[in-house]
Each structure stands twice: as structure tokens, then as C-alpha cells.
Amino acid sequence: MSGQTSPILRIAQIVFGVAVVFFLLAPIVAILPLAFNSSVFLNYPIESFSSRWFGELQSNDMWRRSIVNSLIIGSGATIVATVLGTLAALGLRSSQLPFASAIRTTFLMPMVVPAVVLGVGMQMLYGRLGLANSYLGVVVAHAVLCIPFVLVSVSGSLNAMDPWLERAASSLGASPTRVFRRITMPIIMPGILTGAVFAFATSLDEVVLTLFVAGPNQRTLARQMFASIRENISPAVAAAAFLMIVGTLCIAGLVGFLRWRSQKALKPA
Amino acid sequence: MRVPLVPPPASAVGRVNACCEGPLSAFINLERISKSFGTFKVVDDLDLEIAKGEFLSLLGPSGSGKTTILMMLAGFVEPSSGAITLEGKRIDHLPAHRRNMGVVFQNYALFPHMTVAENVAFPLVMRGVSKTEAAERVARAIDMVQLTHIKDRKPAQLSGGQQQRVALTRALVFEPNVVLMDEPLGALDKQLREHMQLELRELHRRLGLTIVFVTHDQGEALTMSNRIAVFNAGQIEQLASPEAIYDHPETRFVAEFIGETNMFAGKVEARDGARTKIRLDAGPMVEAYLTTEFASGAAALVSVRPERVGLSETSNAANAMPVKVLDTVYQGDHMRVRLAGSGVEMVAKVDRKTRAWAVGAEAFATFNPDECTVIAP
Structure with a gap:
């Protein structure tokens, strides 16, 4: 196809592509150098480079706590969402399940329902349940948002799996739990890992629900960034953003590697 | 069943x-x-x-x-x-x-x-x-x-x-x-x-x-x-x-599903032990092997495998139908011959060592009564 396009069109394609990439990446790239600015203003030009804002993140109690909180809540939400999302994907695979597509839609709903609506509802519910301003409450709220990512990703892996493998395993004497442990789980592991990363990234990024359900003790990094940019625009925000991006890239890289390794195991060398 | x-x-x-x-x-x-x-x-x-x-x-x-x-x-x-x-x-x-x-x-x-x-x-x-x-x-x-x-x-x-x-x-x-x-x-x-x-x-x-x-x-x-x-x-x-x-x-389905077969419709006329005479709807009389019970006058199908059909110039066999050669196809190890006559069409697989049959030649299609089967229609 590309062999037939005219040079002008070809150039236009490239320009358009570059523009889109620029538009996507510019905000991220722009904020990163500011993390190393020695100035107290979150602004260009950079006067001189320093790592003082990373020090601030470490020494300032608010920032330090918010990072720890994000890690606790992110891990908790990831574990809950990965377990529940995987189980849901397994259960919804059966064509005999009544209302399977309705149930699937319900699970996917948090992806499209405005977070504000979800937040208001959860705040009211948590008030009654006594979960308001608790770690458990925030973990559950985040997990609700994260489950769809796991469900979609694991369902994709399950669909790609040869359904006869599980029958073969049971004919060879494996009980259903052993079929899952020895056959299904290893084969869908790439999907589970991808879902888990998306879940963690979603939790890390989440502000709206956190505003509604978290108390001051559960203030997450994203929530703290949101607050600090309104109260005092300190370059510590840029440092925090830098940490987040680097952290996300590291996890994505790790999972990419794991996926690549497990997929290589299934394919010819 | x-x-x-x-x-x-x-x-x-x-x-x-x-x-x-x-x-x-x-x-x-x-x-x-x-x-x-x-x-x-x-x-x-x-x-x-x-x-x-x-x-x-x-x-x-x-x-x-x-x-x-x-x-x-x-x-x-x-x-x-x-x-x-x-x-x-x-x-x-x-x-x-x-x-x-x-x-x-x-x-x-x-x-x-x-x-x-x-x-x-x-x-x-x-x-x-x-x-x-x-x-x-x-x-x-x-x-x-x-x-x-x-x-x-x-x-x-x-x-x-x-x-x-x-x-x-x-x-x-x-x-x-x-x-x-x-x-x-x-x-x-x-x-x-x-x-x-x-x-x-x-x-x-x-x-x-x-x-x-x-x-x-x-x-x-x-x-x-x-x-x-x-x-x-x-x-x-x-x-x-x-x-x-x-x-x-034993059934039409089996005869047609396994291998190839020539199938003729007719009516049972007279029993003689395991053999029976069958009047084909097209006219000729055929003698065949019987596996299941048939009442006289019952409708029946006669199945003959193509490799059991012989071609001969003379009619001195239990079953011999005058036919004309429609087509011959070379198949390597045998000749596949399409025949028509006496109101029926059939296929024969003929050994290549026997004489070559020209298209249009007149002959008798022969088959042994023990090598054909009567099936309920």
C-alpha cells in the first residue's frame, strides 16, 4: 500500500504522526526537567540543577506518607483486583452461565461510570459500613476501578488458550484445581500480569474516588500532588511526577520482560 | 436400535x-x-x-x-x-x-x-x-x-x-x-x-x-x-x-458411505435359501445374496461394488446385463468404466490386463450373486 502513496501524502502522514506523538508526550517531557530545578517555583527557565525536591519528598512528612500510602493502597488494590478479576474471567468463560454478558457488563461498568458518581455512592455506603477513612475502604474503592482491566486482559488470554488443554489435563487425571494450577494459570499468566500492571497504574493515578473515600491518613501520592498544586505550587510536584513515571516505566518494563519470557516458552525458539 | x-x-x-x-x-x-x-x-x-x-x-x-x-x-x-x-x-x-x-x-x-x-x-x-x-x-x-x-x-x-x-x-x-x-x-x-x-x-x-x-x-x-x-x-x-x-x-447409508457402490432399485420375487431373485424396476432380473429377511414383493435395493462388476462378451453368468460402454477412465492400477443399458447405469472397475473396451462397445456387465447385497430401501 505504501508503495503507491504519493511523496506528498507520505510526508503528510509522517508530519501528522509526529504531531500526535508530540501532543501525547510533550506534557510528560515538559514536567520532568523541572523536578531537577533548584528554584522554588514550578516554572521554566531552569536556574540550576539540584535534587533538593527529591530530598523534600523524603523529608517532608506529607510527601513521604503519601508515597507510602500509594504503595500500600496500590499493592492492596492490585492484589484484590487481580484475584477477583481473574476469578471473574474464569467464571464468565462458561457459556452455560445465565446472564453471563450482563454480569460481564456490570464488572466493566466502573470503566465508563463517571468516577464522581461512583465516589458519591461509595462515600454514602462507606459511611454506613464504617469503612470511611480507612485503608480497607480505599483499597476496595480502587479495586472496583481496577477489576475491569484485569477482567479484559485475562479474558483475552483465556480466549486465546486452546480449550482442549484443560480437557486433556483432566483426562490425564488432574482434578479441576490442579488443572487450573498446572495448566490454565501458567498459560494465562501473561494476561494476569498485564492486568495487574494496569490495576497498579490505575490505582496510582486515581484521585477522584480517593477524594471521596480517603481520610487524611490515606492521602495518596496522586491526591497529594493534586492538593499541592492548588495550595503551593512547589517543584516537589514535578519530582513526585518524575518518581511516578520512572516507577511506572520500571513496572511496565518488568512485566514486558516477564510476558516476553513466558511467551517465548510457548513459541519455537 | x-x-x-x-x-x-x-x-x-x-x-x-x-x-x-x-x-x-x-x-x-x-x-x-x-x-x-x-x-x-x-x-x-x-x-x-x-x-x-x-x-x-x-x-x-x-x-x-x-x-x-x-x-x-x-x-x-x-x-x-x-x-x-x-x-x-x-x-x-x-x-x-x-x-x-x-x-x-x-x-x-x-x-x-x-x-x-x-x-x-x-x-x-x-x-x-x-x-x-x-x-x-x-x-x-x-x-x-x-x-x-x-x-x-x-x-x-x-x-x-x-x-x-x-x-x-x-x-x-x-x-x-x-x-x-x-x-x-x-x-x-x-x-x-x-x-x-x-x-x-x-x-x-x-x-x-x-x-x-x-x-x-x-x-x-x-x-x-x-x-x-x-x-x-x-x-x-x-x-x-x-x-x-x-x-x-446392511443399510443403504452404509453401502453408500463405505466405498463406492452401484445401487439398483427393485422388488423381491422368489427366495432360494440365502439367495433371492429380484426384479429391477428397470426391467432385468438379478440374483443376489440376502442378509436380512425380505417378504416376497417387498421393495429392495441391490448393491454391487464396482470392483465386483465384470465385463464380458458373453452372457453365461448368473447376473449378466447387456450394456454399452459410455466412458473409460485410466486410473493407473485399473480402468474405470461407465456403463449404461437395460435401463440402469453403473460403474465398473476393470483390470487393465483384460481387453481394452472402446467407448460405445456392447458388452455384458456380470456379477456374482454372492458379491452383491440386498438392502431395504
């Missing part, structure tokens, strides 16, 4: 193995099995007995219920009604993993994340066989099918034939009661398929296995089986030895 368990004719014994000599004990028994999906009856009130040590083929077109029967034996499909027993014990409610049956799947279903050796070891590990014993048995089994040099490879790195062998080894290594095979040779090319047919036959004889083999390939069924069950529309049309199925089909 009740299908009695008939011992195969003497000619079959020793040809494949000697399992079926003497009285047969029903090893696996399917009794009045039905299976419906919604309103569609896939299997309809079917009875089948499987003898220990036999190679039974379930042969039929797709959708005839043969695979469903296999899946029921394996425990993946539950019958809507009826009972399945193994050595007298009901097994139809037993989950697949407690049936101790080896299954070879059409697509092999090898575990992609395990090596050949791990795949073969899987059933032994599931049975709690000790590590050293499992390793020993796996090594022996893999050696038997000559795969030792690739035992550490993953399935994706194997050829189709090698995958097939691994699947077979995995299904045999735990010494199952029965080996169930669902068109296991379907994905192989012709040459390899024929080689594997002979290999399977040899394995069956050597290990005394009980094998239930699903196929839609009649040649495959004829090559390997002790008995063939021909399936059509959820029922067994005929259950007999390959010879009986081919030479004396």
Missing part, C-alpha cells in the same frame, strides 16, 4: 490381534444412551458394547454423534439419559479425571508450557507416582516411540508427526483402561497418516490395548479396526468387522 455384539469373522482373527477370540465379555457397555442439545438429538437411544482389547472405530459423517459418544466415554459430556458401565460399574457420573482413560485429541492438546518429557510425565505426576519411577517410565515410553532425542523440546518445536506421537505416549504412559482417539491422524499429511495407521495397529497388537477410534475416513477405519460402528444421525447403522461392513452392508 439394538446392536448385538457379534464376534468378528474368523478372517479377522490374527489379522489385527487375537483379542476377540472366544466369548466376548462386555468391557464397556453403553446402554440406551441419548444426548440432546436443546431440541437437537445428537445421540438417539444408542446401545454399544466394547470388548476388552478390541480396536473399535466409530465411523460416520460429521454431526453423526460419533464424537459425542467418545466425549461421553471420556467424561466431558454427560448423557441426557442412559448408562455407561466399565466392567459392570456405572461411570457416567464420574468426572473425567477419575475415569483413567487415555484420550488423544484431534489437535493433540499438548501442554505448550511443558517439554515433551514433562507432558508425558503429567499423568504420572497426577497419580502421585514417585519421581524416580515416573522418570523411568517416561524415559521408557519416550524411547519406545523414538523421541528420546527431542524429549527436552517444547511442543511448538515439534513436527506434526512428532506431536502426534507425544500425544499418544502421554495417553498410554499411565496404562489406562481404554484409549480414546478423536481423529488423531486427521491433521497429518497422507503419507505420514498411512504410516501412523500401521504404527497404531502394531501398538494395539503389541500392548493389547482397548482402543476406541473416531474417524470420518473409511479407509482408516477399514485398515485398523477389529470392528467398525457406522454412525448416522445419532444412531449406529451397522456394527461389524471391516469385511462384513464392506462386503455386506
Whole structure:
């Protein structure tokens, strides 16, 4: 196809592509150098480079706590969402399940329902349940948002799996739990890992629900960034953003590697 | 339809193995099995007995219920009604993993994340066989099918034939009661398929296995089986030895599904022992072999295999119809001759050593009464 396009069109394609990439990446790239600015203003030009804002993140109690909180809540939400999302994907695979597509839609709903609506509802519910301003409450709220990512990703892996493998395993004497442990789980592991990363990234990024359900003790990094940019625009925000991006890239890289390794195991060398 | 368990004719014994000599004990028994999906009856009130040590083929077109029967034996499909027993014990409610049956799947279903050796070891590990014993048995089994040099490879790195062998080894290594095979040779090319047919036959004889083999390939069924069950529309049309199925089909479906046949419609006129005279609707009188009871005057079909039809210049045979040669086709080992006359059309496979027949030549189509079969229409 590309062999037939005219040079002008070809150039236009490239320009358009570059523009889109620029538009996507510019905000991220722009904020990163500011993390190393020695100035107290979150602004260009950079006067001189320093790592003082990373020090601030470490020494300032608010920032330090918010990072720890994000890690606790992110891990908790990831574990809950990965377990529940995987189980849901397994259960919804059966064509005999009544209302399977309705149930699937319900699970996917948090992806499209405005977070504000979800937040208001959860705040009211948590008030009654006594979960308001608790770690458990925030973990559950985040997990609700994260489950769809796991469900979609694991369902994709399950669909790609040869359904006869599980029958073969049971004919060879494996009980259903052993079929899952020895056959299904290893084969869908790439999907589970991808879902888990998306879940963690979603939790890390989440502000709206956190505003509604978290108390001051559960203030997450994203929530703290949101607050600090309104109260005092300190370059510590840029440092925090830098940490987040680097952290996300590291996890994505790790999972990419794991996926690549497990997929290589299934394919010819 | 009740299908009695008939011992195969003497000619079959020793040809494949000697399992079926003497009285047969029903090893696996399917009794009045039905299976419906919604309103569609896939299997309809079917009875089948499987003898220990036999190679039974379930042969039929797709959708005839043969695979469903296999899946029921394996425990993946539950019958809507009826009972399945193994050595007298009901097994139809037993989950697949407690049936101790080896299954070879059409697509092999090898575990992609395990090596050949791990795949073969899987059933032994599931049975709690000790590590050293499992390793020993796996090594022996893999050696038997000559795969030792690739035992550490993953399935994706194997050829189709090698995958097939691994699947077979995995299904045999735990010494199952029965080996169930669902068109296991379907994905192989012709040459390899024929080689594997002979290999399977040899394995069956050597290990005394009980094998239930699903196929839609009649040649495959004829090559390997002790008995063939021909399936059509959820029922067994005929259950007999390959010879009986081919030479004396009992129904029109069997005659047409297995091999090629010439079929003439007519009415039964006079009985004489196992032979009968049949007046064809087209006019000529034919003498034929009778397998089932026919009343005089009953409508019937006469089936004659093309290779049983001879061409002759004279009419001194029990059955001789004056015909004209419509067409001759060179087929390498034989000539295929299309004939018409006496109001019927037929095909004959003629030895090339006999005289060459020109198109348009007049001749007599002859066939032995014992080599044609009368079937209810």
C-alpha cells in the first residue's frame, strides 16, 4: 500500500504522526526537567540543577506518607483486583452461565461510570459500613476501578488458550484445581500480569474516588500532588511526577520482560 | 436400535490381534444412551458394547454423534439419559479425571508450557507416582516411540508427526483402561497418516490395548479396526468387522458411505435359501445374496461394488446385463468404466490386463450373486 502513496501524502502522514506523538508526550517531557530545578517555583527557565525536591519528598512528612500510602493502597488494590478479576474471567468463560454478558457488563461498568458518581455512592455506603477513612475502604474503592482491566486482559488470554488443554489435563487425571494450577494459570499468566500492571497504574493515578473515600491518613501520592498544586505550587510536584513515571516505566518494563519470557516458552525458539 | 455384539469373522482373527477370540465379555457397555442439545438429538437411544482389547472405530459423517459418544466415554459430556458401565460399574457420573482413560485429541492438546518429557510425565505426576519411577517410565515410553532425542523440546518445536506421537505416549504412559482417539491422524499429511495407521495397529497388537477410534475416513477405519460402528444421525447403522461392513452392508447409508457402490432399485420375487431373485424396476432380473429377511414383493435395493462388476462378451453368468460402454477412465492400477443399458447405469472397475473396451462397445456387465447385497430401501 505504501508503495503507491504519493511523496506528498507520505510526508503528510509522517508530519501528522509526529504531531500526535508530540501532543501525547510533550506534557510528560515538559514536567520532568523541572523536578531537577533548584528554584522554588514550578516554572521554566531552569536556574540550576539540584535534587533538593527529591530530598523534600523524603523529608517532608506529607510527601513521604503519601508515597507510602500509594504503595500500600496500590499493592492492596492490585492484589484484590487481580484475584477477583481473574476469578471473574474464569467464571464468565462458561457459556452455560445465565446472564453471563450482563454480569460481564456490570464488572466493566466502573470503566465508563463517571468516577464522581461512583465516589458519591461509595462515600454514602462507606459511611454506613464504617469503612470511611480507612485503608480497607480505599483499597476496595480502587479495586472496583481496577477489576475491569484485569477482567479484559485475562479474558483475552483465556480466549486465546486452546480449550482442549484443560480437557486433556483432566483426562490425564488432574482434578479441576490442579488443572487450573498446572495448566490454565501458567498459560494465562501473561494476561494476569498485564492486568495487574494496569490495576497498579490505575490505582496510582486515581484521585477522584480517593477524594471521596480517603481520610487524611490515606492521602495518596496522586491526591497529594493534586492538593499541592492548588495550595503551593512547589517543584516537589514535578519530582513526585518524575518518581511516578520512572516507577511506572520500571513496572511496565518488568512485566514486558516477564510476558516476553513466558511467551517465548510457548513459541519455537 | 439394538446392536448385538457379534464376534468378528474368523478372517479377522490374527489379522489385527487375537483379542476377540472366544466369548466376548462386555468391557464397556453403553446402554440406551441419548444426548440432546436443546431440541437437537445428537445421540438417539444408542446401545454399544466394547470388548476388552478390541480396536473399535466409530465411523460416520460429521454431526453423526460419533464424537459425542467418545466425549461421553471420556467424561466431558454427560448423557441426557442412559448408562455407561466399565466392567459392570456405572461411570457416567464420574468426572473425567477419575475415569483413567487415555484420550488423544484431534489437535493433540499438548501442554505448550511443558517439554515433551514433562507432558508425558503429567499423568504420572497426577497419580502421585514417585519421581524416580515416573522418570523411568517416561524415559521408557519416550524411547519406545523414538523421541528420546527431542524429549527436552517444547511442543511448538515439534513436527506434526512428532506431536502426534507425544500425544499418544502421554495417553498410554499411565496404562489406562481404554484409549480414546478423536481423529488423531486427521491433521497429518497422507503419507505420514498411512504410516501412523500401521504404527497404531502394531501398538494395539503389541500392548493389547482397548482402543476406541473416531474417524470420518473409511479407509482408516477399514485398515485398523477389529470392528467398525457406522454412525448416522445419532444412531449406529451397522456394527461389524471391516469385511462384513464392506462386503455386506446392511443399510443403504452404509453401502453408500463405505466405498463406492452401484445401487439398483427393485422388488423381491422368489427366495432360494440365502439367495433371492429380484426384479429391477428397470426391467432385468438379478440374483443376489440376502442378509436380512425380505417378504416376497417387498421393495429392495441391490448393491454391487464396482470392483465386483465384470465385463464380458458373453452372457453365461448368473447376473449378466447387456450394456454399452459410455466412458473409460485410466486410473493407473485399473480402468474405470461407465456403463449404461437395460435401463440402469453403473460403474465398473476393470483390470487393465483384460481387453481394452472402446467407448460405445456392447458388452455384458456380470456379477456374482454372492458379491452383491440386498438392502431395504
